[in-house]
Amino acid sequence: MHEMGIATEISRIVLEEAERGGGGRVKSISLTIGRWSGVEVETLRFAMEVVAEDTSLAGAELKIEVVEPTFKCAECGKEFIAESRLTPCPECESMAGDMVAGDELAIKEIEVED
Template sequence: MHEVALAEEVLRIVGHEAERHGLSLVTEIGLSIGAWSCVVPEALAFALEAVLAGSVASGARLDLETVPGRLRCGECGNEYAPEDRYEPCPACGRFGPQVIAGNDMIVRRVAGA
């Protein structure tokens, strides 16, 4: 379960942001999770609850947003949002597009007091 390692990295980022902004308590953490990132949101939430315990972010509300996958065709430049990242371009039929969204997990918000 790589979500524990991801949760530890989120804690590192949240701690850095809390220090940078002078927060003594983090009350909310917003994460964007790409549909193709191989992160299981429920497993990540469980891991975060354990990892954040006893930290400046203990008990923080988690706002997990799923970002749908988007592709750009290298041949015709068409952008599309298929169910599967391996689908060909619907405009020209070419395979092997570039992933432009949905592959990442990003800490997008750290709020507190």
């Protein structure tokens, strides 16, 4: 399960940030995860709990926002949520779209106690 490696990397970054912010306990971590990022949200939650144990991340609330796969039509510029890469633009039915969101994995916000 590659979520373990991801959780380790996230907690490393969060701990560094918390350290820079004065080293307080981390209250919450907000993540944005694309539906197509290949990350299982529940598995990542579990992995984060394991990794956070015995660090100042233990007990931090994990807020996860799942981002649906979003494409921008190359023809008319409409943004739409797609079921697959073969979903045509709902506006002009063009098949040429660029993915603009939905495969990301990002730390959006970290809340540290004063």
